[in-house]
Amino acid sequence: MGRVVIDVMPKPEILDPQGKAVVGALARLGFAEFAGARQGKRFELEFEGEVDQAVLDRAREAAQTLLSNPVIEDVVAVRAASDPE
């Protein structure tokens, strides 16, 4: 069983209220050295068989069609799960 991991992040110019709330909570807990936080999404797609470039291309297409909204988000990574993080 192969796996494709997809990371989707809010576009840099989009205000990320969740990230803002997270960094505020971090500061209250004493993690004040972290000046910013942005919250994104990680998807894991399972695939019967080995993940090759064609599968990654299809996964990217799926990411751009459904998993992300191009108005507010970027697909920042599409990779086979075995790749080094």
Added chain:
Amino acid sequence: MRIGVVTFPGSLDDRDAVRAVRIAGGTPVSLWHDDADIKGVDAVVLPGGFSYGDYLRCGAIARFSPVMNEIIRLAGPPDQVSSGLPVLGICNGFQVLTESHLLPGALVRNEKQQFICRDQKLRIERTSTAWTNGYAEGQEIVIPLKNGEGGFIADESTLDRLEGEGRVVARYLDVNPNGSRRDIAGISNASGTVVGLMPHPEHATEAGYGPEANNGTDGLAFFTSALQGVLSA
């Protein structure tokens, strides 16, 4: 005059939208998300709620439902001047319309994170739409607003284009409740057939049941407008 109201799994305000159509004098027709047949209706309302549990993004999964594929086809390209099927998306319905790219921009989590429920004052700025022709330009109305992800955003050039083309249908007055850019509460496509609105006119259509201002019927004209528009078409 038959106006369809779509029910998605997780829709909340479909029954109130059906009731609003009836009070306005139209014939409501219930439409089902999994059925591509829209039963020949003259216009469609996409109601508020949490379609598909707001999973993935609000409206994102509803956008790919069979009924939406048909509505998107009949509504026509967003920039065309000729008129397609009139569609009003309220709250979650507005989110479905932006996810469908029938309207530009996106709706994101409220600036201050919290779900907001209040009687909201608006100014109607575009009356040449299928859904607002019964209002006077500049008319101020009060209808309920209730959303967690109602912040309207778009890039500056899109916002400038919407303003320049007169496609801002309604703007928040007194309070911007959710951080929407330029206080935008509702927008339309180029022809004015497709309108998205974050507050809820369907909850303000019968005296005694809406906000106290103006007997609580300030939302009714969205639905009577559609009947007028369809009649004159």
